[in-house]
Amino acid sequence: MFLDESTAETRYLQLAETLAEAIRRGTLQPGSRVPSVRRCAQSHSVSINTVVAAYRMLEDRGLIEARPQSGFYVRSTLPALKAASPPSDRIEKPADDVLALIDTVFAAQQNPAFTNLSLACPQTADFYPGGKLGRMLASQLRRQPDLIGQYALPPGSLRLRQQIARRGMALGMLLEPGDVVLTHGCMEALQLALRATTKPGDCVGLESPTYFYLLPLLASLGLKALEIPTDPQHGLSLDALELLLDEKRLNAVIAMPTVQNPLGCTMPLAAKKRLARLMNDHQVPLIEDGLYAEIQFGGVLEPAVKAFDHGGWVLFCSSFTKTLAPDFRIGWMAGGRFSDALRKLKAVSSMAESQLLSETLATFLASGGYDHHLRNLRKRYAAQVDEARAIIARHFPRGTRATQPAGGFVFWVEFPHGVDCVQLFHQLLDEHICLTPGMLYSPSGRYRNGLRLSCCYPFNERYRQALARVGARACAMSGLPAGIASGG
Amino acid sequence: MFLDESTAETRYLQLAETLAEAIRRGTLQPGSRVPSVRRCAQSHSVSINTVVAAYRMLEDRGLIEARPQSGFYVRSTLPALKAASPPSDRIEKPADDVLALIDTVFAAQQNPAFTNLSLACPQTADFYPGGKLGRMLASQLRRQPDLIGQYALPPGSLRLRQQIARRGMALGMLLEPGDVVLTHGCMEALQLALRATTKPGDCVGLESPTYFYLLPLLASLGLKALEIPTDPQHGLSLDALELLLDEKRLNAVIAMPTVQNPLGCTMPLAAKKRLARLMNDHQVPLIEDGLYAEIQFGGVLEPAVKAFDHGGWVLFCSSFTKTLAPDFRIGWMAGGRFSDALRKLKAVSSMAESQLLSETLATFLASGGYDHHLRNLRKRYAAQVDEARAIIARHFPRGTRATQPAGGFVFWVEFPHGVDCVQLFHQLLDEHICLTPGMLYSPSGRYRNGLRLSCCYPFNERYRQALARVGARACAMSGLPAGIASGG
Numbered sequence: 001m002f003l004d005e006s007t008a009e010t011r012y013l014q015l016a017e018t019l020a021e022a023i024r025r026g027t028l029q030p031g032s033r034v035p036s037v038r039r040c041a042q043s044h045s046v047s048i049n050t051v052v053a054a055y056r057m058l059e060d061r062g063l064i065e066a067r068p069q070s071g072f073y074v075r076s077t078l079p080a081l082k083a084a085s086p087p088s089d090r091i092e093k094p095a096d097d098v099l100a101l102i103d104t105v106f107a108a109q110q111n112p113a114f115t116n117l118s119l120a121c122p123q124t125a126d127f128y129p130g131g132k133l134g135r136m137l138a139s140q141l142r143r144q145p146d147l148i149g150q151y152a153l154p155p156g157s158l159r160l161r162q163q164i165a166r167r168g169m170a171l172g173m174l175l176e177p178g179d180v181v182l183t184h185g186c187m188e189a190l191q192l193a194l195r196a197t198t199k200p201g202d203c204v205g206l207e208s209p210t211y212f213y214l215l216p217l218l219a220s221l222g223l224k225a226l227e228i229p230t231d232p233q234h235g236l237s238l239d240a241l242e243l244l245l246d247e248k249r250l251n252a253v254i255a256m257p258t259v260q261n262p263l264g265c266t267m268p269l270a271a272k273k274r275l276a277r278l279m280n281d282h283q284v285p286l287i288e289d290g291l292y293a294e295i296q297f298g299g300v301l302e303p304a305v306k307a308f309d310h311g312g313w314v315l316f317c318s319s320f321t322k323t324l325a326p327d328f329r330i331g332w333m334a335g336g337r338f339s340d341a342l343r344k345l346k347a348v349s350s351m352a353e354s355q356l357l358s359e360t361l362a363t364f365l366a367s368g369g370y371d372h373h374l375r376n377l378r379k380r381y382a383a384q385v386d387e388a389r390a391i392i393a394r395h396f397p398r399g400t401r402a403t404q405p406a407g408g409f410v411f412w413v414e415f416p417h418g419v420d421c422v423q424l425f426h427q428l429l430d431e432h433i434c435l436t437p438g439m440l441y442s443p444s445g446r447y448r449n450g451l452r453l454s455c456c457y458p459f460n461e462r463y464r465q466a467l468a469r470v471g472a473r474a475c476a477m478s479g480l481p482a483g484i485a486s487g488g
Numbered sequence: 489m490f491l492d493e494s495t496a497e498t499r500y501l502q503l504a505e506t507l508a509e510a511i512r513r514g515t516l517q518p519g520s521r522v523p524s525v526r527r528c529a530q531s532h533s534v535s536i537n538t539v540v541a542a543y544r545m546l547e548d549r550g551l552i553e554a555r556p557q558s559g560f561y562v563r564s565t566l567p568a569l570k571a572a573s574p575p576s577d578r579i580e581k582p583a584d585d586v587l588a589l590i591d592t593v594f595a596a597q598q599n600p601a602f603t604n605l606s607l608a609c610p611q612t613a614d615f616y617p618g619g620k621l622g623r624m625l626a627s628q629l630r631r632q633p634d635l636i637g638q639y640a641l642p643p644g645s646l647r648l649r650q651q652i653a654r655r656g657m658a659l660g661m662l663l664e665p666g667d668v669v670l671t672h673g674c675m676e677a678l679q680l681a682l683r684a685t686t687k688p689g690d691c692v693g694l695e696s697p698t699y700f701y702l703l704p705l706l707a708s709l710g711l712k713a714l715e716i717p718t719d720p721q722h723g724l725s726l727d728a729l730e731l732l733l734d735e736k737r738l739n740a741v742i743a744m745p746t747v748q749n750p751l752g753c754t755m756p757l758a759a760k761k762r763l764a765r766l767m768n769d770h771q772v773p774l775i776e777d778g779l780y781a782e783i784q785f786g787g788v789l790e791p792a793v794k795a796f797d798h799g800g801w802v803l804f805c806s807s808f809t810k811t812l813a814p815d816f817r818i819g820w821m822a823g824g825r826f827s828d829a830l831r832k833l834k835a836v837s838s839m840a841e842s843q844l845l846s847e848t849l850a851t852f853l854a855s856g857g858y859d860h861h862l863r864n865l866r867k868r869y870a871a872q873v874d875e876a877r878a879i880i881a882r883h884f885p886r887g888t889r890a891t892q893p894a895g896g897f898v899f900w901v902e903f904p905h906g907v908d909c910v911q912l913f914h915q916l917l918d919e920h921i922c923l924t925p926g927m928l929y930s931p932s933g934r935y936r937n938g939l940r941l942s943c944c945y946p947f948n949e950r951y952r953q954a955l956a957r958v959g960a961r962a963c964a965m966s967g968l969p970a971g972i973a974s975g976g
Contacts, residue, residue: 110641125637133636134629141622148621149613151814153598184672188838195708200688217836220683326639327842348705350676350838354815354845 011046012053013300018044019054023063023074034064034072057299065386075386101422101440102212108434115466118436120261120410122326122456127380129364129373133325136367137360147356154347156182157358163365164332171258171293172307173316179334181342182353186291186319187213189333192349193315194221194252196341197285202251205244207236209412209441209450211261211289214254218443225443226250232403232412235260235267238274245282252285257305259292262441262452263412264385264405266302276308283313285338290318294374296407297382312336320361323377324370328357381409384455391464392453395471397480409456414438415449418478422448427473433466499534500541501788506532507542511551511562522552522560545787563874589910589928590700596922603954606924608749608898610814610944615868617852617861621813624855625848635844642835644670645846651853652820659746659781660795661804667822669830670841674779674807675701677821678742680837681803682709684829685773690739693732695724697900697929697938699749699777702742706931713931714738720891720900723748723755726762733770740773745793747780750929750940751900752873752893754790764796771801773826778806782862784895785870800824808849811865812858816845869897872943879952880941883959885968897944902926903937906966910936915961921954 022028035043037051044051055072058064064072108114109121122128140147155161161177168175183189198204200222206214208227218225226249229237236255244250257267257275267275279286288305296302306316315338319331330353335342346352364370385405392402392413399416415421421437428435438450451470457463475482510516523531528539543560546552552560596602597609610616628635643649649665656663671677686692688710694702696715706713714737717725724743732738745755745763755763767774776793784790794804803826807819818841823830834840852858873893880890880901887904903909909925916923926938939958945951963970 106641121639121641122637125634128637130633130636134633137636138626138629141626145618145622146613148618148625148813148815149610149616151609151809152817153594153609184676184838187836188672191837199710213836216832220833220836222687321639325636327636327844329640329839329842344704345708348675348701348708349679350672351817354817354842356815357842357845 012050012057015040015044015046015050016054016057016299019058020063023058028074032074033070034074036071053299075390101437102216104429105434105436105440108429114429114432114434115462116434116454116457117463117466117470118434118452118454120322120408120452120454120456122322122409124456124458126458127377127456128324128326129369130325132369133328133360133364136363137356140356140360140363144356144359147359150355152352152355152358154352155180155343156352157355157362159362159366160330160358161332163362167294167365167370168316168334170301171290172303173334175334179339181333181335181339181346182358183317183319183331183333183346184350184353185321185329186289186317186331187217188346188350189317189319189331190214190254190287190289191217191221192342192345193285193287193317193333193335193338194218194223194254195349196335196338196345197252197287197315198223199251203249205241205250205253205255206443207255207260207263209262209438209447209452210254210443211256212436212440215440215443227443228253230260230263231265232263233265234271235263235265236271236275238271238278241275242278245278245284250284252287253279254287254289256289256291258290258302259296259405259407261289261292261408262410264403264408264410266296266406267305269302272303272305273308276305276310276314279313280309280311283311285336286314288314288316290316291322292408293318294323295378295381295409297378298406302406306334306336309336312338315342323374324364325357325361328361330354330357330361378407381407381455384459385409385411387459388453388455388467391467392471393484395468395475395482396484397471397475397478397482398484399480400474400484410452410454412438413451413453414447415451415474416478416480417449418480419449419474420477421451424451424470424473424477427477428470431466431469433469435470500538500545503528503532503534503538504542504545504787507546508551511546516562520562521558522562524559541787563878589925590704592917593913593922593924593928596917602917602920602922603950604922604942604945605951605954605958606922606940606942608810608896608940608942608944610810610897612944612946614946615865615944616812616814617857618813620857621816621848621852624851625844628844628848628851632844632847635847638843640840640843642840643668643831644840645843645850647850647854648818648846649820651850655782655853655858656822658789659778660791661822663822667827669821669823669827669834670846671805671807671819671821671834672838672841673809673817674777674805674819675705676834676838677805677807677819678702678775678777679705679709680830680833681773681775681805681821681823681826682706682711682740682742683837684823684826684833685740685775685803686711687739691737693729693738693741693743694931695743695748695751697750697926697935697940698742698931699744700924700928703928703931715931716741718748718751719753720751721753722759723751723753724759724763726759726766729763730766733766733772738772740775741767742775742777744777744779746778746790747784747893747895749777749780749896750898750926751891752896752898753891754784754894755793757790760791760793761796764793764798764802767801768797768799771799773824774802776802776804778804779810780896781806782811783866783869783897785866786894790894794822794824797824800826803830811862812852813845813849816849818842818845818849866895869895869943872947873897873899875947876941876943876955879955880959881972883956883963883970884972885959885963885966885970886972887968888962888972898940898942900926901939901941902935903939903962904966904968905937906968907937907962908965909939912939912958912961912965915965916958919954919957921957923958 161180165175207230438447649668653663695718794802926935
């Protein structure tokens, strides 16, 4: 029975991949009708159920859409980005004025008068099961009113660490509760991971573009950043990485191999395995930021690099802040051979996490409600990413390129030359629209024409119009006509 | 009116100080009756009310006690400690195995089978207004259920920062809400303060003995520790400090001038002023750990060193974890000239604090319930410290010395030579009694015969018997008879 099910699962995944490839190559054109379920089942010699499962997966990923009484159609897509950066060998120290720009972005972000298109911080509670969590928190308070008056000591809630260890299996990781260190969000996990594996003056390899907060974080620890070319589709260039590792120029690497921020891409499975092998062979720690690893659009979760980490050189960091309970700010890490050092570092850095919040989270995870919630979240984000891409296709200047995210709610746009995104950012601030300029995502300040867009906001008219305004401004700046789908 | 009240206040403080001095000098012997209120009023030419206020204050401080229908009596006291350490000029790198010892202590601490006599982590909810805070949290959840789903961004709850700034006045500090950075407990505040003011290889001056977690914290940041002699009564030796500052051997100083941990002492006001002037004159940052500054036994709170910080060289760190809501783990800092750097460092280190918990705390502070709670807490801790000292006087070996804390719930005991506290720690572990050996409080491992005792536990028979057992073991180890009061 189990074997049969497993085969059926493989079959629908294969079919979905074949169809996705046909869409990417243009064999199936945007707007065209996808073969009917019956015809597809015949031509691929699979069951009707397999086709239905494959189509549902493509729909989840935003590649096709159902139209009532008419069948499935290929959605309009955008030209994919190619890795533009040549292998970098410059070592850059992050500029401090990037922080000033971030401050401006943050100030606008927290001002309700601004429409936010960029930051990956959902400010809308309806993306989260806040009501349910609130009731569980209230019930936890009734059950253990004494928790408020108890000093939380490391390693913190065993129940939560058990739940986290169990969930690790879905990403291919075999964790013990004792491996899990609770942290104050993923940011603290990354900070501790860097402190446990490097010393000031060391050089850390980063994706390019990368999560922008890493740059001031590295600077604050006296670390140098080295950008590694990163393909918008396949992630970190492993050839470039291997070269740098062979030359012993990296003391650690920090990367998001699954649903990268800001690109949205996920490394192919084979690349993840190679990455794990490379790091273990060279005995250089990989800090794997898995913040969005549970919001993948594909039907089955792709495993983490940590799943292939035989020597303990991968430190997996994650959090529930982007997926379940932003305000709880509870993150965690599994630190491989650095576990012991991390536990001690956490204790002297900020001691422990709130037991009240940890226990509430543990109860929610144990209740099984998390998976249900994640399914809805993935679907919603996939639809919003797709809608945002459709607006971009209509309003952004010809020659604009965008990534096709594998999950999460951010993706990356590159304008044709002539559009300066820092200038665009300042222009749009006047219209109370907030963007994050692409140069924030690179220690060397490249990507002047890049932009991260975020779809973690409710898609109302205000959001749609703001997005269209970005396009109009960019068209005016570049002198190019709107409508990039036509010019693909 | 206001002037009169102020004068009356000064008068009762002066009277209390005179009487306390008489008790310290032995003019008023332990067990002897204090002059009646009427006689005292006559002999000091003050009003009855002034005497009543002064006696109440001495009672709060555990120096005298009321006996029904009989009047006030001087409580039994212990011989005071003298600063034993000669000025240190050794620079020590904290040993890593101290962490192993701390781990053992922590493991025992979290094991309910052990009776804890040492850690300054109240594990008993009845010291805190948990019920009231819980109801406020529940009501906050009902009022703003959306908070759980909102991503907390720096600088965090304005309401809480306003309340903190207001409360700063009671410690003589004039703060703006914008000066206040919220942190994940005081531990994170200290960590950020060190990172903002030093770089690896720098040398940080510490009290001796000092809060033991500082040693691995300094080690984790690549900082060297330099012990500064600290008087059990008057705190940090400012002459030694000035010498070190003149020789430019310190890059920062970290100290608890008010209710020091582990000594329990508070620096005299004049010394605090001199400390502030010294740091400002030498332009060396002072990280002032004010964790227990609101649990002073005296009637009026002694001001913080930060109150005299004219140039912004003092970084004041505190938290509500030891005074109000341990599990919330919300701390804060006012960073003087380092404020801006601290705000940025907090954001890249762990982003922000939970809005739900911050807002609940703000509501509690605004309700005025905090001062009422603190009054009860001070009274309870003062009584427990006194009772613990009485047990020590009876059961600990002749020649033992102990500090007289000015607040908080910890104090310091030094055994006569012949008692090794690490050995004592291991012996008592077998009896399921947990201590913290004094050597943890010094980077050079001195204080082999020292011990920190904590009175933040409910004083039941189990606690009392465990404390007596420590005395019995120490007597056995040293071959000295029990009963130190007689040998004072």
